[in-house]
Amino acid sequence: MNKIWNPEIECMDRAEIIKLQNERLRNVVKYEYDRVPLYRERMDKKGVKPEDIRTIEDLKYLPFTEKTDLRDTFPYGLFAADKKDIVRIQGSSGTTGKPIVSGYTQNDIDIWTEMMARTLTAGNADQDSIIQVCYGYGLFTGGLGAHQGSSKIGAMTIPMSSGNTARQLMMMEEMGTTHLCCTPSYALYLGESIREMGIDRSRLNLKCGFLGAEPWTEEMRAEIESLLGIDALDIYGLTEISGPGVSFECLEKNGMHVNEDHVIPEIIDPATEMPLPYGQKGELVFTTITKTGMPMLRYRTHDICILHDEKCACGRTIVRMERLMGRTDDMLVIRGVNVFPSQIESVLVGVRGVAPHYMLIVDRKKATDSLEIQVEVTDDMFSDSIGGLDLIKKEIAEKIKSVVGIKAEITLVAPHTIPRSEGKAKRIIDKRNL
Amino acid sequence: MYRVKQLSVFLENRKGSLAAATQLLGASGLNLLALSIAETDNFGIARLIVSDTQDGVSRLRASGYTVRTTDVLVACVPDRPNGLTEILRILEKEDISVEYLYSFVRNSGFNALIIFRVSDTERAMQILKNNGIEMLTQAQVDTL
Structure with missing residues (x-):
């Protein structure tokens, strides 16, 4: 049986949804044009006036927004609301060490909360549920996003945040947790820990997991479901748009329903930047149509996927997006953290004696992503002592941790062993097969 | 030297x-x-x-x-029990630490040749010399 939080919207007639989107799109375009210099300049440059945008068919005339725009205008450049109306800041790691932040008005928090309420309800969570949130709380949207939605539906919320697996499992067992919010790799890790620690699964009350913040596969789903005895649902979100809950799977597990009354998804051909019809593979682009703090026009996610507009067996009519199929850029998602090779490069060139030749090797061992960075040893950094080389390794690892936000294993390799290439260097080996 | x-x-x-x-x-x-x-x-x-x-x-x-x-010292160490210990004690007394040491593939006479990398090469050289420990020069090493 499929529960639906807001059937009026989630099962709305397609023509009605589009009508709603048209109206909201007109409002947000005018709002951005009036309030955000960057959007006004870009629209003026393209010769587009707010009144030219009548329907979602006109989206293609609007300029795009890139992650770099958020970085370049950091911190307040893209805020549309007055600072006094902003009640929350969330953020994620940026491309050069500066975080990317988004400002939320109370209206935006309410919208985000509504989206997460729909998400959790789609996994049959309600006020009788006990929801354990193991996403990190903080600037990262995972923890607070899931928390707000869980509170909204009246569930008993356990704000565990990330880490400390033994304690997570103890709470899960003793409290009788029914729903879990975490990354898919952590769900897998929890499942393996349960088996290794010999916890009797019949003592657990788990029913469903809302897993997101990193790419995963159908194979992983099968494994998580069998290890934990749950329905493992995929959820999608990004700080720039709001956070987790932008789209969510229902128990049909047939794609993620996009909260279309708040965001308009588009698929474009990343090369020509022209819109593609439903069913075709391309880059996912979002326009927020109800946010007031920092709305986004045509935000390029660089995620590759396919959209479908057929009605789902659950009854929802809102557009579904398939599982992500990759990226159009070289961004990696490692343990839920967005990592750009350019960030790593900026750290390496800042360490004395380190050459700008490196290789990133990403792997998934025991359900946890690992990042290895191979660095060539130059005459400048070579000191004849093992301790000296270990110090350099440590220095690099610490800087990577502080700039990128994740732990990396540093491997020193002989000079000229990392392949050089004429064009764009191949710097990433991703062994995860996602 | x-x-x-x-x-x-x-x-x-x-x-x-x-x-x-x-x-x-x-x-x-x-x-x-x-x-x-x-x-x-x-x-x-x-x-x-x-x-x-x-x-x-x-x-x-x-x-x-x-x-x-890297600069190292090559000392002739008597090939008998505690031959090496004597040299290590001399360095220890002067608060010079040995970062690593290893021995030559060849030896000369009844002496083993031990290579020392120490925390203070200049001072170690003087002290070992003052204590009558025989050391090889680069020229001697080159002709081994």
Whole structure:
């Protein structure tokens, strides 16, 4: 049986949804044009006036927004609301060490909360549920996003945040947790820990997991479901748009329903930047149509996927997006953290004696992503002592941790062993097969 | 005057990497007089005394190796029980620490040749000399 939080919207007639989107799109375009210099300049440059945008068919005339725009205008450049109306800041790691932040008005928090309420309800969570949130709380949207939605539906919320697996499992067992919010790799890790620690699964009350913040596969789903005895649902979100809950799977597990009354998804051909019809593979682009703090026009996610507009067996009519199929850029998602090779490069060139030749090797061992960075040893950094080389390794690892936000294993390799290439260097080996 | 040049080469910890380096030196007619390896999980440092240090450095570098030279002391240690201990005690008393040591492939007479890398080469040289410990000069090493 499929529960639906807001059937009026989630099962709305397609023509009605589009009508709603048209109206909201007109409002947000005018709002951005009036309030955000960057959007006004870009629209003026393209010769587009707010009144030219009548329907979602006109989206293609609007300029795009890139992650770099958020970085370049950091911190307040893209805020549309007055600072006094902003009640929350969330953020994620940026491309050069500066975080990317988004400002939320109370209206935006309410919208985000509504989206997460729909998400959790789609996994049959309600006020009788006990929801354990193991996403990190903080600037990262995972923890607070899931928390707000869980509170909204009246569930008993356990704000565990990330880490400390033994304690997570103890709470899960003793409290009788029914729903879990975490990354898919952590769900897998929890499942393996349960088996290794010999916890009797019949003592657990788990029913469903809302897993997101990193790419995963159908194979992983099968494994998580069998290890934990749950329905493992995929959820999608990004700080720039709001956070987790932008789209969510229902128990049909047939794609993620996009909260279309708040965001308009588009698929474009990343090369020509022209819109593609439903069913075709391309880059996912979002326009927020109800946010007031920092709305986004045509935000390029660089995620590759396919959209479908057929009605789902659950009854929802809102557009579904398939599982992500990759990226159009070289961004990696490692343990839920967005990592750009350019960030790593900026750290390496800042360490004395380190050459700008490196290789990133990403792997998934025991359900946890690992990042290895191979660095060539130059005459400048070579000191004849093992301790000296270990110090350099440590220095690099610490800087990577502080700039990128994740732990990396540093491997020193002989000079000229990392392949050089004429064009764009191949710097990433991703062994995860996602 | 007793400073002897040692060659240190960075090697990855994988099959054949030491052989590749020694083969390169051999092909250049350079003789290995002493050799030791310090290793970690994924890399090692080969420390070598060769018959012509400068030539060794330039040939390794030309082949893309990371190389540096370090000053070490070569002491003649009596080949009997506690022969080495006496030298270590002398250094310890003067608060000089030994970073690493290894021995020559050859020996001379009844003495073992031990290579010392210490925290203060200049002072260690004086102290060992004052204590009557025989050391080899670069010229002596080169003609071994």
